[in-house]
Amino acid sequence: MVCSTLTLPPQIPTHHKPKQQQQQQTLDLITNFNTPFELKQAHALLIKTHNNASLPLPRVALICALTPSFSYAHQILQRSHEQPLFLWNTCLKTLSQDTPQHALLLFIRLLQMGIYPDQFTFSFVLKACTQLLDVRNAKTIHGYVEKLGLLRRNLVLQNMVVHVYVVCGRMSDARLVFDKMILRDVVTWNIMLTGFIKAGHVGDAYRLFSSMPERNVRSWTMMISGFVQRGRPREAVDLFWEMEREGLRPNEVTVVAVLAACAELGDLEFGKRVYHRYAAADQEGFRGNVLLCNTLIDMYVKCGCLEEGYRVFHAMEERTVVSWSSMIAGFAMHGQGEKALELYDEMIRCGVEPNHVTFVGLLHACSHMGLVDKGHEFFTIMTRDYGIVPTIEHYGCLVDLLSRAGLLEEAHEVIVNMPSSPNGVIWGTLLGGCRLHKNTVLAEEAMRHISELDPLNDGYYVVLSNIYAEAEKWEEVARVRKLMKSRGVKKTPGCSSIAIDGVVHEFEAGDETHPQAEKIFEMWEKLLVKMKGKGYVPNTSVVLLDVEDKEKEKFLFRHSEKLALVFGLINTKPGMTIRIMKNLRVCEDCHVAFKLLSAVENREIVVRDRNRFHCFKNGTCTCKDYW
Structure with a gap:
């Protein structure tokens, strides 16, 4: 290999330079070399131009130790009268933060030179292993520390050993060290707590948290x-x-x-x-x-x-891209898709590049407004203009957009042509579209896939049962219920919650156990009279049971969101906004009733169901009856 020759900058002759400036330039040459040969040249220049007593020999040696000139470094340190461990540790500390792989190499050199490491040496090397997620070398260092007897009397080192195992995902090893520790501080407990939470073992984390002597x-x-x-x-x-x-x-x-x-x-x-x-x-x-x-x-x-x-x-x-994406998704969820698209245009004008989450929000906005062409456009430019590879979530949004719009065959084609295998959620989205547009054939195909991918999800069985019930195929309804029973699948009851004065009140469908149940039912009867005066007719078709209409009305009037709404009307001041959270999709009858009640009671009613927000005000809903 041909090595370049080092020369001093030509601007000032060497003999005219102040000694301090000349020394600094030489030291700069030592720390900024391109090859081991250049380093040796710089070292030779240092020897010629300075008093040997002031030479930073160990410093030069440490630099050499990281190059192929290891034997050269060894010779320098043998001629040094200084004890170099402090310098080695200083170098290890810096390297463990900046280039941890070099810290491990330097530690090996240290051992080869016969230098006895101390607790600081090991702490810096353990830090390097943590940075590199290098559990193999961490175990080796752990063995060294144990063998030298440093671990038992040094809490900092013990914590570092536990930490490196936690960061590397070796919770069993971390637990072994933790259990053997005689002394522990809050740092020790927090390290273990972090490990359990990171691993998803929140139950173990809480048990540990509960037993902590200090938090x-x-x-x-x-x-x-x-x-x-x-x-x-x-x-x-x-x-x-x-x-x-x-x-x-x-x-x-x-x-x-x-x-x-x-x-x-x-x-x-x-x-x-x-x-x-x-x-x-x-x-x-x-x-x-x-x-x-x-x-x-x-x-x-x-x-x-x-x-x-x-x-x-x-x-x-x-504002970060997260700020913009959160707001775009918010407008989409609240039925203000136009505002979501306007905000996206503003985001682009501000020079903020969208990410995959941004496009999820945009596709949701298009889905809730039925903008099929615009949704296809976003799906295309996401990859074409921004290099974002569509995830399963993006495909789910596209299937939802097409299914809601009644383009079920096209949605099905998207699913079967996906580059990755569709999950139960994707097929469930198509199943929901089949319910909206009463397509039993595609619904049955979707359910065949769901039975394999997500066989214990009760929601899909309920949707299929409802599709059959709307088609008055009662034998098929019975078959689906029998299938659920044989598989041990239980239907999740409708549940709605409302927070008043800092207390969250929950209602299940048909709930008659609430302390104010009698008041709620009395209030509902009064509201029913007002609503019928405005043309309300109970939509008993949403009660998919083979029973008499009177029985269906009873079920209908005990829907959890209705109970929560009436409770809110009783317990809040006139004119206050009522906010309700529901775990399932709002039914058509409740939707009609809430629109009427928002006008009759002069209230704004906000309902968050499983899919989106419905904001009822003055007899209308922000979803424009498209949900």
């Missing part, structure tokens, strides 16, 4: 976030209440987790209280937190406060 804000925050991540928002909120009672003040990460839980629960009042108490004041320093603002937008949107969410979005000094 800090980080402990509570991790456990609250863990519950949210695993779809257990109610437990997250309950834990936050407990944290407050303990007298601990949450940080911004805690607030973000609690707002996310409130978004899932639809608990607007509690979410607003948490935000205004801990994050709204300027002195807290949270308002500039983009993640917090994005979560706040998501909470407002999912709680039916679209205008509040848009106000937060508008006030943000910095």
